[in-house]
Amino acid sequence: MNTTRNQPSARKFWSWFIPIGRQVGGWAFALNRITALGLTLYLFLHLIVLGLLAQGPGAYDKFLVLTENPFIKLGEWLVVVAAILHGLNGIRIVLTSFGVGVVRQRQLFYGFMIVAVFAILIFTARMY
Amino acid sequence: MSQSTFSSSVSAPRPGETTWLWLIKIVTGPLLLIVLLLHFIANHYLGSMSSGLMTYDDVIRYFQNPIIPAIEILFLITVVTHSLIGLRGILLDMNPSRPILKVVTWLLVILGVASIVYGIWLALTIASKGS
Numbered sequence: 001m002n003t004t005r006n007q008p009s010a011r012k013f014w015s016w017f018i019p020i021g022r023q024v025g026g027w028a029f030a031l032n033r034i035t036a037l038g039l040t041l042y043l044f045l046h047l048i049v050l051g052l053l054a055q056g057p058g059a060y061d062k063f064l065v066l067t068e069n070p071f072i073k074l075g076e077w078l079v080v081v082a083a084i085l086h087g088l089n090g091i092r093i094v095l096t097s098f099g100v101g102v103v104r105q106r107q108l109f110y111g112f113m114i115v116a117v118f119a120i121l122i123f124t125a126r127m128y
Numbered sequence: 129m130s131q132s133t134f135s136s137s138v139s140a141p142r143p144g145e146t147t148w149l150w151l152i153k154i155v156t157g158p159l160l161l162i163v164l165l166l167h168f169i170a171n172h173y174l175g176s177m178s179s180g181l182m183t184y185d186d187v188i189r190y191f192q193n194p195i196i197p198a199i200e201i202l203f204l205i206t207v208v209t210h211s212l213i214g215l216r217g218i219l220l221d222m223n224p225s226r227p228i229l230k231v232v233t234w235l236l237v238i239l240g241v242a243s244i245v246y247g248i249w250l251a252l253t254i255a256s257k258g259s
Contacts, residue, residue: 009222009223010222010223012221013221013222013223016221025137033218036211036215037218039211040211040212040214040215043207044243047243047246047247047250050250051246051250053184053187053250053253053254054250054254056184057183057184057185060183060184060187061183064182064183083164087160087161087164090157090158090161091158091161093139093154093157094154094157094158096138096139097138097139097140097154102138105137
């Protein structure tokens, strides 16, 4: 095992988010990571907001008015898009983790991303 | 040549991530896809048929079917676990020292347990409001 290669460091940490000049695997990794952070942020916001349900009808229904706001709608759109990308890219990661399609990762990635584009288009058409 | 670079990099436990944690993350992934799909179908098609769950009353009525809080709680546990193990994986790439990693791990465990306890309490509270 080569242990000197690919060692993590705080300096390298940020470069993971910028895959420019890297191969498609680097883009797949960055995509997975950025969507992961977005979805995690959303998860905890979602849990906090749903807490309004415990306070009764007034608080929750007043908050839901916000869903008409175009910026909030854009945020919701981003959440679903991130989930589609993370989920489909994740299938590739699971498959290759168990030894399926390891030498066809590039094709798997492109294939899932084509599916993702269609899913995003269908969702966008239904939402707006 | 570039092909081999992508092919050789398969998801594996990071330094500082045990095989168990990694495996839980890998297994909760596909589980989440299934539960998220259930969560979505249930929320958007079983709620009030046309508009989804757009009012407080809708949500309360919807939670009277015991399968709904069950799905939500299963989803909650899976997603919180997956996201926090994943977040820890990202933080591991900053190469924290052992003591710092220990603190990070404990904070994430506390956050995870607190979120799950809170979420279960919330689901049961909502379900009980209808009766």
